[in-house]
Amino acid sequence: MVFMDNFIKRNKKIALELFYKMSKIRFTEEKIAEKYSEEKMRCPTHLYTGQEAIAAAVCTLLKRSDFVISTHRSHGHYLAKGGDLNKMIAEIYGKVTGCSKGKGGSMHLIDRRVNFMGSTAIVAGTIPVAVGLGLSIKLHKTNQVSCVFFGDGAVEEGVFYESINFAILKKLPVLFICENNRYSVYSPLKVRQPEGRNIYEMVKAMGCATDFGDGNDALGVYEKVKPAIESIRKGNGPFFFEFATYRWREHCGPNYDNDIGYRSEKEFDFWKKKDPLRLLEEKLLRSSVVKRKDIETIDENISQEVEAAFEFAEKSPFPEKDDVFKHLYNECAQ
């Protein structure tokens, strides 16, 4: 506790940046959830609410030039890396001003301006892409890091093992971030992976540097990942993290789904009490370097940014019918 208070005193700017990023993700997704039933957003959306600390902490440590790749649950990673909010909301509305020109939707975000290299819904399909980017960094000697976010479900795909093996073998500058939210759709971990086998320990046994942490503690994630990124930049090869976390809303869509019975209210309440955003806010206020007024100003600014993004999306035009086959394969959307 004292350690974290000191962290905030020494690193006020970083602590506020983490708070800003987490609030921005939270506000944005709450607005998506609020407006989803209007049926103007016609793509599936997988909300990241509850997991914000991981994206915020990891992406704050990365440079703009570093690569990030993500999954179906990508809003948090895109925004934390500095992806354009207007273009993200326009994308979800299917508008031509969207980051994938309105043809990708929530699960296909990209912003090459900040090296957010893309997200796709094929579980684990992005992991070899991140490793390929890692190989290109090594060949070009550009000293970047390639970071890939994925869920606990991705660990059940063959390509996960091949990719990690190759990254270790070639000592590639890849940061693997496994967000273990305990579920793959409605299936809990215990029906998918052997009980008592920790993901990070299994990957360690493959020969990779690994660690595990509380994904609801933004400052804790920041402190753990910082030396790992330094080690990757020194050429020591990949690093793998498993962070424990929890998604609050249904797997896909804007609602809560505790009533359907695949997880208990008790479990949900346990995690909701560990709300990463409120935990950070409490720490900031307790440190006394940050005042309630600072928090309110941040919240107000974000609220305006989010309102403006939805207005931008609603006012933007849809893509032209004639362009339906454009920008699909070999032409980048940016």
Ligand SMILES: Cc1ncc(C[n+]2csc(CCOP(=O)(O)OP(=O)(O)O)c2C)c(N)n1
């Ligand atoms: C290869 C593949 N198999 C199955 C699916 C269907 N699917 C979409 S998301 C998902 C759950 C993935 O769980 P996890 O990786 O833990 O991510 P989370 O949704 O929990 O963030 C599944 C099975 C898919 N998109 N791709």
Ligand SMILES: [Mg+2]
């Ligand atoms: Mg999961």
